[in-house]
Each structure stands twice: as structure tokens, then as C-alpha cells.
Amino acid sequence: MMRRYLVGLILIGLAFALFPLLRQAGVAEAPGPLASAYLENSADDFGAANVVTAIVVSYRGFDTLGEVAVLFAATAGVGTLLTRRRLGKAVPPPGRQGGTEVLETASRLLAGLLIMFGAYIFIHGHLTPGGGFQGGVVVAVALLLGLLAKPDAQVSHRVMTTLESLSGAVYVGLGLLGIVLAGGFLDPRALPLGVVGQLFSAGSIPLIYSMIGLKVGAELSGIIDALKGDRS
Amino acid sequence: MKLAAILVHLNPVAIPGALLILIGLWGILARQNLFKIAVAFSILGTGVNLVILSVGYIRGRTAPILDGEAAVASMTDPVPQALVLTAIVIGLAVTALLLSYAVRLRSGGGGSSIEVHGDEKW
Numbered sequence: 001m002m003r004r005y006l007v008g009l010i011l012i013g014l015a016f017a018l019f020p021l022l023r024q025a026g027v028a029e030a031p032g033p034l035a036s037a038y039l040e041n042s043a044d045d046f047g048a049a050n051v052v053t054a055i056v057v058s059y060r061g062f063d064t065l066g067e068v069a070v071l072f073a074a075t076a077g078v079g080t081l082l083t084r085r086r087l088g089k090a091v092p093p094p095g096r097q098g099g100t101e102v103l104e105t106a107s108r109l110l111a112g113l114l115i116m117f118g119a120y121i122f123i124h125g126h127l128t129p130g131g132g133f134q135g136g137v138v139v140a141v142a143l144l145l146g147l148l149a150k151p152d153a154q155v156s157h158r159v160m161t162t163l164e165s166l167s168g169a170v171y172v173g174l175g176l177l178g179i180v181l182a183g184g185f186l187d188p189r190a191l192p193l194g195v196v197g198q199l200f201s202a203g204s205i206p207l208i209y210s211m212i213g214l215k216v217g218a219e220l221s222g223i224i225d226a227l228k229g230d231r232s
Numbered sequence: 233m234k235l236a237a238i239l240v241h242l243n244p245v246a247i248p249g250a251l252l253i254l255i256g257l258w259g260i261l262a263r264q265n266l267f268k269i270a271v272a273f274s275i276l277g278t279g280v281n282l283v284i285l286s287v288g289y290i291r292g293r294t295a296p297i298l299d300g301e302a303a304v305a306s307m308t309d310p311v312p313q314a315l316v317l318t319a320i321v322i323g324l325a326v327t328a329l330l331l332s333y334a335v336r337l338r339s340g341g342g343g344s345s346i347e348v349h350g351d352e353k354w
Binding site (some may be wrong): 010023024026027030032034038039040042049050053063064067070071072074077081085128129131 | 319
């Protein structure tokens with residue numbers, strides 16, 4: 001009973017603390033100096049039409065490299081926690097059924113389309129809303145749909161590991177190319193910038209974001225596979 | 233009357249964000265089931281992301297994408313959007329780790345309730 005009152009008090013206190021923030025949110029007349037500089041310079045600096053992508057991949061490229069590393073560490077952590085050696089061999093629950101006819105047919109039909117849509121999202125990350133992380137999630141959804149339809153299917157770990165390490169290595173390699181050919185690590189000006197708004201523009205940003213997309217897709221597929229619970 | 237005036241000027245994205253933060257914190261503090269606590273963390277993270285996004289929103293401006301028509305002077309702040317993009321991915325990683333810890337604890341015996349694992353407390 002005491003505990004319930006305490007929880008209520010904490011929630012009311014947090015609500016009071018949040019209220020001034022809510023009144024201040026979105027009342028600014030213009031972006032701050034840093035954001036304005038990003039908005040004005042991203043087309044000239046990197047030829048990227050999507051300013052958010054220019055910030056994520058180039059201006060703050062180190063952040064994104066670290067973020068991908070954190071995601072990799074989390075995937076490795078999930079894989080380590082849920083191994084057969086720690087948990088013992090998992091027996092699938094007795095009454096487990098496969099997907100229905102509708103789900104199986106639809107997943108066969110949609111898998112290709114989903115992978116194509118995910119690739120579209122991460123290849124066009126420098127032009128439209130979206131990018132490597134969003135596209136990678138859509139690619140992983142294709143695998144999730146397939147596993148829902150056929151729960152006993154096995155995901156090939158060798159393909160996933162190869163895809164993940166290869167895309168990570170190419171990402172770092174493109175960053176190193178920036179040191180050799182342009183101003184520094186992860187500088188997209190290593191490749192020609194092209195015309196703003198075209199598919200082949202923004203230097204190495206589309207390539208880097210495609211690598212991020214493949215890596216995120218492979219890592220999320222690994223997490224889904226580990227949480228599926230078949231440790232055979 | 234004055235309250236209504238204040239409510240009208242509140243940001244329409246920030247209010248759901250704050251509500252989700254409160255719901256998430258309530259779930260973390262009051263629920264017993266480990267998997268529900270993981271879901272509550274996810275809800276809390278979504279709320280925080282919405283509040284950060286609303287801070288960068290400027291009334292009457294468009295998304296920060298240059299496509300010839302939109303002028304740079306009519307775009308919202310892109311920095312919170314880039315930060316939230318990072319936060320969403322890290323939130324997903326945290327949720328996955330929480331869920332696998334919950335699976336580990338449950339498979340060690342004792343069900344999904346956090347009360348059973350009281351001896352794990354410091």
C-alpha cells in the first residue's frame with residue numbers, strides 16, 4: 001500500500017517536472033546557430049538533400065560508427081545470454097503449429113517485396129526520409145515474417161555473420177578512404193559529390209548508409225533468431 | 233479560461249510524449265512481470281524520443297529536406313531528429329538485451345515475476 005502511494009508521488013512529481021518543458025517545446029522562432037549552419041551548408045559541403053542524413057552520416061559520423069558498435073555489442077550480448085550451453089537444449093512447445101495457409105502464401109509473396117523496399121529506403125537515404133537504420137529494420141521484418149510462417153525454419157548463421165562483418169568492414173574502409181582522398185575519417189567527399197537531389201550524389205554517403213542498412217538488417221535478424229528460442 | 237489558453241499553446245507532439253513517459257515509468261515501478269517491465273522501458277523510451285522531437289519542431293516549417301522548392305529558411309531544426317534516430321536504435325538494443333535477460337531469469341526457474349528474483353538485488 002505504502003509502495004503504491006510512493007509510485008503515485010513519483011509520477012506526480014515527474015509530471016510537474018515535465019510541464020515547463022512541454023510549455024517551452026516548439027516555441028523557438030528559428031533553429032539555433034549550429035542547426036542553421038547544418039541547414040545552409042549541407043548541400044554545398046556534401047551534396048546531400050536530406051540534412052538529417054548529412055548530420056547522421058557525415059557531420060556526426062563518429063556517433064553513428066559508435067552507435068553501430070553498440071548495436072553489435074547488444075546483438076553479441078543477446079547471442080551470449082541465450083546459448084544452448086547456458087540454457088540447455090530447448091524443446092519446442094508440443095502444440096506449436098506452423099503458420100496458416102494465408103500467412104505462408106503471403107510471406108512468400110511479400111518477402112521479396114519487403115527486401116526490395118528496405119533496399120530502396122537505405123539506398124535513397126540521402127534524398128528522402130529514411131536511411132540505413134530504417135531500411136535495415138524493414139529487411140529484418142522480411143525474415144520475421146518468414147519465421148512466423150515457418151517457425152521451424154533455420155536461419156543460416158554463416159550467411160548472417162559474413163554479411164554483417166563484410167558490411168562493417170566496408171563501412172570502416174569507406175571511412176579510411178576519406179582520410180586518403182579527402183579531409184578526414186568518414187569524409188564523404190572521397191567520391192564525387194554530383195548534383196544535389198540525384199541518386200548518384202553526396203559522395204560516399206549512399207554507400208555508407210547502404211552498408212549500415214545491411215549491417216542493421218543482419219544484426220536484427222540475429223536478435224530475432226536468438227529470441228526465437230530454438231537452441232538446437 | 234486561462235487553463236484552456238495554456239493547453240492550446242502546448243505542443244501537440246510533446247503531450248503524448250509526456251503521457252508515454254509517465255505510463256512507462258508507472259509500468260517500470262508498479263508491474264511485476266519482467267517482460268512487462270521490458271515493454272514499459274520501451275514505452276518510456278518512445279515518450280522521451282517524442283519530447284526531444286517536439287523541442288526541435290518549429291510551427292509552420294517543413295521537414296529538413298532540400299528539394300528545390302522548400303527554402304532553407306522554412307525548415308525545422310534537424311539536430312533533434314538526428315539525435316532521436318540514434319536514440320531509437322540504442323533503445324531497440326536495450327529492449328533486446330532486457331528481453332534476453334528476462335528469458336535467462338525465467339529459464340533459471342521461478343517464473344516471470346520480479347519478486348521471485350529478490351535475492352538478485354544488491
